[in-house]
Amino acid sequence: MKVSFRLNGETRSIESAPLDRLLDVLRRDLGLTAAKEGCGEGECGACSVFLDGVLVCSCLVPMAQVRGRSVETLEALTRPGAPLHPLQRLLIETDGSQCGFCSPGMIMAGVDYMRRLARGEVEDDHEARLRAIAGNICRCTGYTKIVEAIDRAIEEAGP
Amino acid sequence: MSRGRDEVEVLAPSSLREAVQVLAEVGAEAIPLAGGSDLMVAFRDVSKLPRGFVLDLLGLEPELRGIELVEDEVQIGALTTVDDILHSSLLAAEARPLVEAARCFGSTQIRNRATIGGNVMNGSPAADSLPALLALDARVTLLSSEGPRTVPLYSFYADYRRPVAKPSELLVSIRIARAPANPIESFRKVAARRAQAIAKVILAGRAWDVRAEEEGVRIGEIRLAAGSVGPTPMRLFETERILRSELLGPRLAAEAVAVLRSEITPIDDLRSTAAYRRLVAGRLLEDFLGSLLLQA
Amino acid sequence: MTERAMRLVGNRPPQVQARERVTGEAQYVDDLAIPGLWHGVTLRSPIARGRIVEIEPDPDFDWSRVVLVDARDLPGRNVLPLILDDQPVLAEREIRHPFEPVMLIAAPDRALALEARNRLNLRYEAKPIAVEISDALEARVKVFGEDNVFKQIDIAKGDLEAGFAAATIELERDFWTGPQEQLYMEPQGMIAAWEGDQLVLRGSLQCPYYVQAAARAVFGLEPEQVRVIACELGGGFGGKEEYPSLLAVHAALLARKAGRPVKMVYDRAEDMQATTKRHPSQTRIRAGIDAEGRLTALAVDLVLDGGAYCTLSPVVLSRAVLHAGSAYACPNVAVRGRVVATNTPPNGAFRGFGAPQALFAMETMMDLLARAAGLDPLEMRRRNALRAGDETSTGQVLEQAAAADVLERAAEAADFRARRELYDRPQTGSIRRGIGLSLIMHGCGFTGAGESRLKGRLTLDLDARGEQLLVQVRTGSTDMGQGMRTTFKQLAAEILGLELDEVEVAAQDTALVPDSGPTVASRTLMIVGGLVARAARQALTSLGLEEGAGAEALRLALAGRGRLEIEEVHEPPATLFDEDHYRGQAYPSWGYACTICEVEVDMTTFEPRIVDVVTCQDVGRAIHPGIVEGQIQGGIAQGLGYAAFEEVQMHDGAMVNANFNRYIVPTAMDLPPIRVLLHESGQGAGPFGAKGIGEMPVDGAAPAYVSALAQALRTSFRELPVTPEAIAESFLRPRPGKADA
């Protein structure tokens, strides 16, 4: 089936089976490999992307449900050559990315929280920040530095 | 022989009428798909793919997503997401246990996609929303081309993950009782970690019309429900009855805990043990009864 | 060494590839686009032990679309070479563990390969199995030799019975630990391609030269005929030390038969079921202390479960026995270690490598001894901590020992004394609290004479022929998130007087870099980093320059010859350690760490919550403190997972909870911020006095956690992990014999 959708701001039309996973289409067919497969079951968050602005696990989204919608991946967060998103920069500064396999998903989850915060949709506190990334498993860092990066990014963004 | 995933067709009706029409024709051959957080995991095993096709419900969001007051009940559309529930001010006022269930449900990513209808229809005994819904006197409304019917949630599951809905029926909404005056409510989920975890034990409760009397506390009305302690989520009718029968004090509390422990039928599985579940379910009830004594 | 102020060592520059990692540009093996690639999958044994009768292909399937490989496709011996050469590449007749690879299938797409696998019917005859350590020791089922013992190691020092005679308190206790899954976030993956008569392997792997050696042996190739490239690595933790060799050989067999490149990437369930885990253990400790609470005698009998094949188990065992006494002085010691064979998938390398098992037992024993002596855990450790000049169990005299320093610093930062006393008072209510502590030491680098055999190499290349000076470090060490590339750049740039971006670390490709030895055993910075420093100093010396010379001076000095290549080899004398008697210098440096953990237990549900973690670790020198802290925090998180969450559930030798929602690792909500104090003694054997710190952080977390839990609940736990179910059990049925508790 032909699926048309917006991908990182551009309209794309591709041939795919309706139950193909968005993750596979991104990685295999479109060459966008920032989203990773850590589990394929929605448990690890490495495959996180935005679907119509909502954070989802792309390993659980069938292409049939992408039709006519808009998908944003980590690739859209920073255009080549452009400065990094503050959370990306801070993840580097705090050494919050070790092997980096969780980082794309973790950044998407952090950015989602910051966007919801900016839209006034969340009540911000320490626990809410942790909850926001609890669907993203990191095996390297113990989370301390990741949380520090998120704290600093929120602080920089100001009230 | 099973088919490959790329051979399965997906139909996407754009109205509820169209959807039930399709189901009337080929219900047994189709699997409805909402947020996919159960189905897409299941479909990893090709033997779980439908013989016919998948019926994508997301086109029905305009009709089936939303939370509103209808008569004297709160109506939650089947496609309402768990995240919608978490952020609903109406539910915060009327259905705290359900909001608590939403809070500890999965992760952000899962809450964004998981629908309440999917949770009900998937019917896992460990589903977070179900004990809360049971404690809130939920009724589910099913629709087929022959019209709607409403079933109380406590009689909705025939067996392990077997809702009584027919293949030709869609779940369209869930209705719950509004909060009574001064309810005392609780929702506790016990799991292996603090997020992204499937429950080992859940206990949800709502009591109202609770009055302190000289000899103890009189419980006018109480609803109790538990998850992960039997083949289906369970309304704890026996335990409720005992608690309404006399004044609440240490003796009745102990009796109620004993009744609860015999009412549930937990098993040993990969997530926990029957002994732990039985023990903890009882202690959660003790805790809830303690808060009744304090708040009455 | 010159007392020059350091420009780069001790700084926190952005890590190499960090930008690529946070933008998603970093290329992990499954991200590579290789034209014409086929996908490979593995048919595995469904039983733990038996005989393959037949593999029947479904006649209704079109087999021309796929390629099948079985043991007959091997060009030579069916052996994956490692220590014992006992593991077949593919099971031929005998099955010795669940999920043992039997056949390989490749197809143009993965779905087809999986479909083909479903159409293969493996018929077998099952045989009796041995899956527990106790089964192995009974040896009714013989998995290996006559007694199922892969290896036994004994350490003896002093006069044990005299030591016990001098003791006023003597205890004997058993301890158990379960398996643990590495759970690197990136599953195992490999791409094999035959380019002419050269085999090119790209993969997620820690040790390119291990993979090369395995592929050479299986295919009978010369070194230059096997090129191994380590892709960006999504975590390893030991799980990608030896296992990728098997995967590489599998992918290469398929690629050879298919005549095109083949990729094998495991899905998560397969990765958890089939690949190595931390060795389960069973340890009995008998210990005596005198009236002052000082150890007089220590007898340890430790058994590890190696699984069906030997793999690296003897080396794991070696580290376990060498860590059995933890960081304490004891004049009379006897340690017996054995690693036994069972019908479970082979266990293997996992960060800590035998030490966490031994240290959990010994540290928990120290708490039990303290209780028996009426001392608090801190005081008990104060009295026994190794000090400079003391001797380890192998008679290694320590020139430096920071055990007491890290103990005091951590205890102060955590306010240990006061909190311990507070929580010793009667507690009521629905939350119980406890605080616990561990003190451990970890041997940095390969055990004993290992380094002398390895002879790790490294090349430093200075090239002034172009417009710019090019300085390149070439090493076969890999960067799996531990920051090797960044740290090596810092070292070279510091010594040569260059800016960081004037030094480059070559890709980890056997065609470009020498064999620096495997990236394991906390040796990379200390040993291979030491070679970086040596090479840089050697370059300066041969150019007649001073340390910190700088780019201009280097260019001038190089003007004549244009280019200078320095190769350094690490060749410590083999005589420092006597492997036959386990005497002498077991490790060039020991690191010391004290970890303190505070927990709360909800008495309604028996759910524990970790509320604070403080650790002080002697890292020698932190070349990049951000990297070091990250290693420590991540290691502690894994250690806490080991203690509190991670339970590999086995049925008939097979893992039955092989996915992320049944095998539970901590999320961000389950861990408090992990507070790290770096103790920089500057006395490690590595560059600028650095020690290896990759593994040490894992060691002390579990005993500290269990110690806290034991205080909160007024009992003791001697088995890992401690689940809420186990806590509830201990509450309902306090162990008989309160001497224990």
Ligand SMILES: Cc1cc2nc3c(=O)[nH]c(=O)nc-3n(C[C@H](O)[C@H](O)[C@H](O)COP(=O)(O)OP(=O)(O)OC[C@H]3O[C@@H](n4cnc5c(N)ncnc54)[C@H](O)[C@@H]3O)c2cc1C
């Ligand atoms: C990582 C992860 C974490 C999870 N965590 C939790 C958790 O913490 N708590 C919990 O309770 N669950 C959890 N789940 C399970 C799942 O998210 C829930 O059951 C969810 O509510 C399912 O909703 P859905 O819309 O995704 O359903 P789908 O997967 O789309 O469908 C589920 C089932 O319901 C049927 N169905 C859906 N809608 C209708 C309808 N309107 N009419 C008729 N049939 C319908 C489908 O045919 C299917 O059988 C988790 C799942 C994952 C993958």
Ligand code: FES
């Ligand atoms: S790969 Fe999608 S959540 Fe793990």
Ligand code: FES
């Ligand atoms: S940095 Fe490796 S998994 Fe998070």
